[in-house]
Amino acid sequence: MSDYIVEAIKNGVWETLRMTAYASLYAYIVGLPVGVILYATAKGRLLQNRPVNIVIGVITDIMRSLPFLILLVLLIPFTRWVTGSSIGTTAAIVPLTVGAIPIVARMVEASLCEVQPGIIEAATSMGASPLHIILHFILPEAAPSLLQGAAINVATVLGYSAMAGVIGGGGLGAIALQYGYYRYQKDVLWTTVILLVIMVMVIQGAGGLLAKIRRKA
């Protein structure tokens, strides 16, 4: 591999990490509250509210079922409006975030559902408000599971970020596509793939470890 390709790969690793980190962060800022709402408004839960639950649930599932590549293209006008451009690493963060929000929301919801109903009953019997119960009982109890879910979500975002290369999103995906696929440079292709695999494994491992440390029972 020539020097400039090595340089490009180094740069690509950095870009991929940047896209993944920002998109994951933003996706959680929106997705975590959405997941909490999905959980709390479901039947038999603290703030049971059928209309809210159905509307948010349907929107979440529609967004989740769109293939990411289609979402990338559909969101181009929105991306341009938000970042002023539809090309580049910063621009790619927008569709990555939008694509990850519903996945995060459902994952959060699933984690919260694992919390023992007895904990909620105990909190209710203590005279806690629904918000207090969510913040001080349900979320702390679900923390290890939320961390484990986060590891899976971040790894998914990383995988999606490679696809962003298709629309000029930069990162390892773009390098794999340009040098590995269009120019038949198998060594570049495999290097990027191996790097992506390593990154996913590191994220998964770190998330799992954090969850294990946090989990007290």
Place this chain on the structure above:
Amino acid sequence: METVNETDNLITNDGSDAVFELDRVSKIYRNEGKDFTALRDVSFTIREGEIFGIIGMSGAGKSTLVRTLNRLTDVTSGSVRYFGRDLAELKARELRKVRRSIAMIFQGFNLLQQRTVIKNVEQPLRIAGVGRRERKEIARQMLEVVGLSEKEKEYPARLSGGQRQRVAIARALAANPKVLLCDEATSALDPKITGEILELLQKINREQKLTIVIITHEMSVVERICDRVAIIDDGNLAEVGDVKEVFRAPKSRAAKKLVFPSNPYDPSDENSRLIRIAFDGLSAKEPFIADLVATTGQKVNILSANTKSVGGVGYGQMVLELPPDEKDRAVVVEYFRSKGLAISEVDE
């Protein structure tokens, strides 16, 4: 500690000593067109400072009943009054305030698994808006009361069942409640640990004048610490009264069933009848079986006999098989009656 409880302004004290007054409480669960009646016209009063037992077989409705006391369950009809106030009339915010004065412990402990023991005990204080430092101080006092001071930094998963229930009791007491509801609190524990937990509850009842309501399916729990007991059978109140009285002379079928669990008495003759004799310390001193044989010549078969201490008074009971012949039987019954013994027939 006084600042924690703000319920006083919500309570209308009419001078009676009733904490809870249940008036014809019914609960019907409607599920896809099928109705299930969990409680039917249940009325009784729980008085301040007593340990009140609610006993029944599993599925009798006692868990639903205890949940009407802090409105974790809404009643379908009838009313539950707490210090004179109908719980059903309370708005969400008022209800939350009232609940802070009605602590509850559970069979499954329901502790936060991801929080340390002391953080668990602090929870009710946090809800009441008590500051961090005061919270910790009170929580430490509570852990001392239940004898777990050295475990404050442990996580519940590392504690034994008995210790977990102690933490739950410390948590329940933290916000200085007026009542403690115990929902099968000892059912997951072995007999020795159950004894220790009951002793602790009794100590708290005496020292802090805390009213305690105990839900259980075990007669031994009621015997051991309750002052009065309500027997729930298939959603109905079968009997309510002093524990001593219910034990001495159970009136309802459900009460008899609980007082002699799983009637194991097997008469030798199909035609013979079983009776139960309950006697207190006084009559227990007389050798009345021997006297019976000596004076009437009739023989009875002793199927079971034991003595128990109920509420500090020793008393005994004996299950006898009477002679198959009706006349002989009458003689025996007459003899026991003349001795002033309380006898009742054993249902089969």
